[in-house]
């Protein structure tokens with residue numbers, strides 16, 4: 001299979017944890033390639049900050065997520081840009097000198113984006129996100145919505161914290177828009 005971009009293989013772009021078909025159609029593949037061009041710009045910028053000799057400094061944890069995979073992904077939105085191949089989750093590799101905060105800050109300052117999410121981790125803006133969600137859909141590249149995702153306690157309408165059937169405290173994701 002041809003690569004998505006210079007720095008994203010087809011397998012990386014369509015990889016999922018589930019043993020089910022996750023093949024993008026032509027339009028989804030085109031979205032992936034459009035995003036891939038900007039991922040390559042990010043990749044090049046981060047590479048310049050590296051000390052010599054580190055071959056791998058960013059992981060792609062998820063890019064295209066077809067309907068079936070999306071349905072199996074906890075917390076995944078039905079309108080996720082991943083469904084269109086227009087989002088990529090990036091995780092810097094520890095010890096390389098590149099951090100998720102650096103990736104987030106670079107995209108925010110220098111690249112077009114539809115949405116950019118600081119995914120969990122420690123507090124914005126001085127901490128480090130657990131990973132970075134970079135969403136870019138052609139035609140919507142100037143929307144530039146920035147969100148901070150955090151886990152919050154799940155409560156009922158009376159404000160009581162909910163527990164699951166095993167007695168574990170339940171959490172939900174809150175998105176704060178900057």
Ligand SMILES: [Zn+2]
Nearest residue numbers: 087088089133
């Ligand atoms: Zn994502």
